[in-house]
Structure formats: C-alpha cells, structure tokens
Amino acid sequence: MDFVKFGIIGCGIASMYHVLAFKNVPNPKLKFVAAYDVNEKALTNFAKKHKATPYNSLEGLLHSDIDAVLILLPHYLHAPVTKAAAEAGKHVLCEKPMACTLEECDEMIAATKKAGVKFMIAENHRFLPAHKLIKDLVERDFIGDIFLGRTYEGAYDDPNNFLDPNIWHFTYDKGGGGVVADQGVHKFSLLNWLIGEVDSAQCWLGKAFDSPPNKGEDNGIILLRYKSGAMIDVVVTSTAIHPLNNTLELHGTKGTILEDHSWEKPVKILSSHKDAEKKGEFYSPLKEIEHGPYPKYYTISAYYEDTHFAECILNDTTPEFTPEQAKEAVAVVLLAYLSAKKGTIATIDELRIIAKKRETKSILEGLEKVTQKNYKNMRWR
Ligand SMILES: NC(=O)c1ccc[n+]([C@@H]2O[C@H](COP(=O)([O-])OP(=O)(O)OC[C@H]3O[C@@H](n4cnc5c(N)ncnc54)[C@H](O)[C@@H]3O)[C@@H](O)[C@H]2O)c1
The missing domain is CATH 3.30.360.10 (Dihydrodipicolinate Reductase; domain 2)
Incomplete structure (x- = not known):
C-alpha cells in the first residue's frame, strides 16, 4: 500500500478541519477518496468540492476499496459506526470524545481488537x-x-x-x-x-x-x-x-x-x-x-493526527494515543x-x-x- 485511502463518514464542520489541513500541504501518505453522509446535500457538496466518491449508504462505503474510515459523526454514533467499520475490516480513526459512556468505549475497543484493525481517537490536542x-x-x-x-x-x-x-x-x-x-x-x-x-x-x-x-x-x-x-x-x-x-x-x-x-x-x-x-x-x-x-x-493538529494514523497503517505500528487513553x-x-x-x-x-x-x-x-x-x-x- 503506497498511501491510505480514507472514507469520510460525516461531512459536517469537522470534515472541514481535516480536509483543510492537507489543502496547502498535500500528504502522499493519505487521501480522502470517498464520503458518506445521511444528509444528501452535505454529501454532494463535500464530494464535489473535494473530489471524493459519494456513497449514499454506510454499507456501500464500507464495502468499497477504502482502507480506513474517518468518523466525524454525532457522539452517540461513534460506537455503532466504529463497530460496523471494524467488522468490514477497515481501520478506524474516530473524532473525540470516544463515546458517551464507558460501556460504548469497551465495545469499540473489543470490536477493533477482534477485527485486528488499527483504531485511534482523533484527539487533536x-x-x-x-x-x-x-x-x-x-x-x-x-x-x-x-x-x-x-x-x-x-x-x-x-x-x-x-x-x-x-x-x-x-x-x-x-x-x-x-x-x-x-x-x-x-x-x-x-x-x-x-x-x-x-x-x-x-x-x-x-x-x-x-x-x-x-x-x-x-x-x-x-x-x-x-x-x-x-x-x-x-x-x-x-x-x-x-x-x-x-x-x-x-x-x-x-x-x-x-x-x-x-x-x-x-x-x-x-x-x-x-x-x-x-x-x-x-x-x-x-x-x-x-x-x-x-x-x-x-488544521495543524489535524494534519499531524491524520498523518500519524496513516503512518501506523502503512508501517504496521501502534497509534501513540491509545483507545484505552481515550x-x-x-x-x-x-x-x-x-x-x-x-x-x-x-x-x-x-x-x-x-x-x-x-x-x-x-x-x-x-x-x-x-x-x-x-x-x-x-x-x-
Ligand atoms: N477536534 C475538534 O476540535 C473538533 C471540532 C469540531 C467537531 N469535532 C468532532 O467531530 C464530530 C462531528 O462534529 P461536527 O461538528 O462536524 O458535527 P456536524 O453536525 O457539523 O456534522 C455531523 C455530520 O454527520 C451527519 N450525520 C448525522 N447522522 C448521521 C448518520 N446516521 N449517518 C451518516 N451521517 C450522519 C450529519 O448530516 C452531519 O453532516 C464530533 O465528534 C465532534 O466532537 C471535533
């Protein structure tokens, strides 16, 4: 794998920070190639503006040839979507906070461990x-x-x-x-x-x-x-x-x-x-x-955070911000x-x-x- 193909899930405010981070300094290690959002308008705008392939279902995106997902969703969806992505064999980078409850955090850790995929919470700080x-x-x-x-x-x-x-x-x-x-x-x-x-x-x-x-x-x-x-x-x-x-x-x-x-x-x-x-x-x-x-x-922190996660996938190393810490x-x-x-x-x-x-x-x-x-x-x- 030369670079990591990310699918973005959730094309709201946070997607702006992640995409803008690489606008002036493209990074050969990763690309945001696909996107999914339940809001069709948000999805179409994002896909057009950033030349990403739009998917109108989560399943469609998860069964495409992306390597990883970047989850930018309301907090209650972090756990179920992380689990679905892990089950589809995709590496998961998910925005903070990890989830609303510790039970959900445990489920996310168990699902990603079981699937053997890389998992990190995008904690820009x-x-x-x-x-x-x-x-x-x-x-x-x-x-x-x-x-x-x-x-x-x-x-x-x-x-x-x-x-x-x-x-x-x-x-x-x-x-x-x-x-x-x-x-x-x-x-x-x-x-x-x-x-x-x-x-x-x-x-x-x-x-x-x-x-x-x-x-x-x-x-x-x-x-x-x-x-x-x-x-x-x-x-x-x-x-x-x-x-x-x-x-x-x-x-x-x-x-x-x-x-x-x-x-x-x-x-x-x-x-x-x-x-x-x-x-x-x-x-x-x-x-x-x-x-x-x-x-x-x-945007500076999003650049380093997303790059770090892509490097972990490319080099098969462990993310330095662990799910247990999140x-x-x-x-x-x-x-x-x-x-x-x-x-x-x-x-x-x-x-x-x-x-x-x-x-x-x-x-x-x-x-x-x-x-x-x-x-x-x-x-x-
Ligand atoms: N690190 C930071 O500083 C920072 C800044 C902003 C947001 N965030 C985080 O990013 C995440 C998203 O926040 P936001 O401000 O972008 O929210 P937002 O409301 O702007 O965007 C969320 C998007 O998810 C979509 N969505 C909602 N339900 C969906 C579903 N079931 N399936 C698919 N798409 C769905 C919405 O249509 C919307 O486009 C949150 O975890 C938030 O805390 C982090």
Whole structure:
C-alpha cells in the first residue's frame, strides 16, 4: 500500500478541519477518496468540492476499496459506526470524545481488537506541536513535580446549537452532555498525558443560554485532583465571547509552563533546570514549533493526527494515543458529571464501581436538574 485511502463518514464542520489541513500541504501518505453522509446535500457538496466518491449508504462505503474510515459523526454514533467499520475490516480513526459512556468505549475497543484493525481517537490536542513541546519539557524535568495548574478552553458556539432541541450538539442522548463532554475531553486527554491518573473531581455546571431540557451545560468548572496530588482546574465554555482559544498553566517544583494558543509563540517557560535557555525569567523555547492562533492550530493538529494514523497503517505500528487513553478521558468526563450530580466530590473509585456494573449511562440521567440556570440572572441584549 503506497498511501491510505480514507472514507469520510460525516461531512459536517469537522470534515472541514481535516480536509483543510492537507489543502496547502498535500500528504502522499493519505487521501480522502470517498464520503458518506445521511444528509444528501452535505454529501454532494463535500464530494464535489473535494473530489471524493459519494456513497449514499454506510454499507456501500464500507464495502468499497477504502482502507480506513474517518468518523466525524454525532457522539452517540461513534460506537455503532466504529463497530460496523471494524467488522468490514477497515481501520478506524474516530473524532473525540470516544463515546458517551464507558460501556460504548469497551465495545469499540473489543470490536477493533477482534477485527485486528488499527483504531485511534482523533484527539487533536495530543498532536499539537505546542503540546508535544510541553510533554517533552515535562518529561525532561524542566518544571519538576507538578503540584498545581489551570486550563481553559473557550470555544464560542452558535447559540442555536444550544437553543434548538433538534440539533444533536450538546444533547444528553446524542452528544453525551454539554461542554464538559465536548470540550472538557480535550483537556482531560492532555492532562492525563502530562500528569497521570485522576483521583477525584468536583464539578459545577451552568447554563448561560436558556436552552431546552435535552441540552447540557454551556459552561463548566471542574477541579481535578490527580493521584500524584496535583490540583488542576479546568474551565470550559461555549458562551464566552472571544475567538476560540485554549490556555494551560502548570506549576512544578522547578518552574512554570504557560501556554496560550492566541500567542504566536504559544509556550513560555520559567525553569531552574540546568539546561534552561534563560535563568530566572520566562522565555519561549528556541525550538521552532508550528503554530498559529485559531483556526490555524486546528488544521495543524489535524494534519499531524491524520498523518500519524496513516503512518501506523502503512508501517504496521501502534497509534501513540491509545483507545484505552481515550477511554480514560471519557472516564474523567463522567467523573465530573457524577460529582455535579452528587453536589460534592466524586472519586474515580466510585466511578469504577458504576462502570463495573456497566451503568455509566445512568450518570447522564437527571444532569439537567443539577445544572445552574444562570440565564435567569442575565441579559444577553
Ligand atoms: N477536534 C475538534 O476540535 C473538533 C471540532 C469540531 C467537531 N469535532 C468532532 O467531530 C464530530 C462531528 O462534529 P461536527 O461538528 O462536524 O458535527 P456536524 O453536525 O457539523 O456534522 C455531523 C455530520 O454527520 C451527519 N450525520 C448525522 N447522522 C448521521 C448518520 N446516521 N449517518 C451518516 N451521517 C450522519 C450529519 O448530516 C452531519 O453532516 C464530533 O465528534 C465532534 O466532537 C471535533
């Protein structure tokens, strides 16, 4: 196989990021050759624009000569479509979050293992050059043992995605919850990678928009305690009014890392490490990394993520972001929701007991009742 032939499943917003990533820098290792979407108009537009063969059924696409699928569907469809693709012998790259429940994650892992196909969740935050740099600095002990941190993702969304009950985004049944599931999962994937296993969480959920009861929170704050003792806050919002942005701040026994995706050079470090480029002050590491404020960092990360998966297929290697790690990020989403429901701290051990009974879906039930209705005290106009 000279290159990987991908079939895209779901021609919505996310398809844009993946296709645009390769527009100016085509990659000989992969091609998006085919597509399927239940929405005929979206399918036809995508196929015409990107010269892909359109299929009007999932079966048709799965029985074509593609090597792999890129699943860009509402979250509740990630598990059934991954299973169908694996059974058809196709490698599976599927957008985040892996699924809405841990039971679904287990089914996806079992189906892809049984079929012997490669499987990775397209978690772009694991492939951002800025995050790879931070991982490298942490591993090389530039900030020592991490004891404190804070992270933020503000991804303002079309209010209609909250207000219209018929749009799948942010619904409990099709989205697996609100912004904590949709955006928090990016943060949890990154933090677990940098810090290790979560011990417990305390979470508050809020609605700044007067959205219908089938829609989850549009704002969330999660305080995480890691098994190492590190205490990290995660703030996620889809209503804060500014261009999409992510930030991270990590404090350790040898220094501090600051990251802000709106900066041209997104990473700054202050470190007492012997190899630090400057002593006693913040500096941006000299090593050039590819970055640009939104939307550039999205396409950059999609490029590296899709390329990595294609290389794993071509070279028969294991994806560096494993399905088990992706499942663990979903576990932190559910842990946060469990805490919101309890109105107090929830521990990972409590979540594991629910998971053992295969009942993590129950955590999503009744969440709306515990979500603060902040819009009652607000004026949007
Ligand atoms: N990594 C990121 O930063 C990022 C950004 C945006 C979206 N995403 C993820 O990408 C995925 C898709 O999100 P989106 O924003 O593109 O959603 P979207 O609603 O814009 O697109 C989803 C597409 O799926 C199609 N679809 C729905 N049901 C279908 C079915 N049964 N069979 C075939 N097609 C069906 C819809 O017609 C639509 O075109 C989600 O997992 C989301 O979280 C990730």
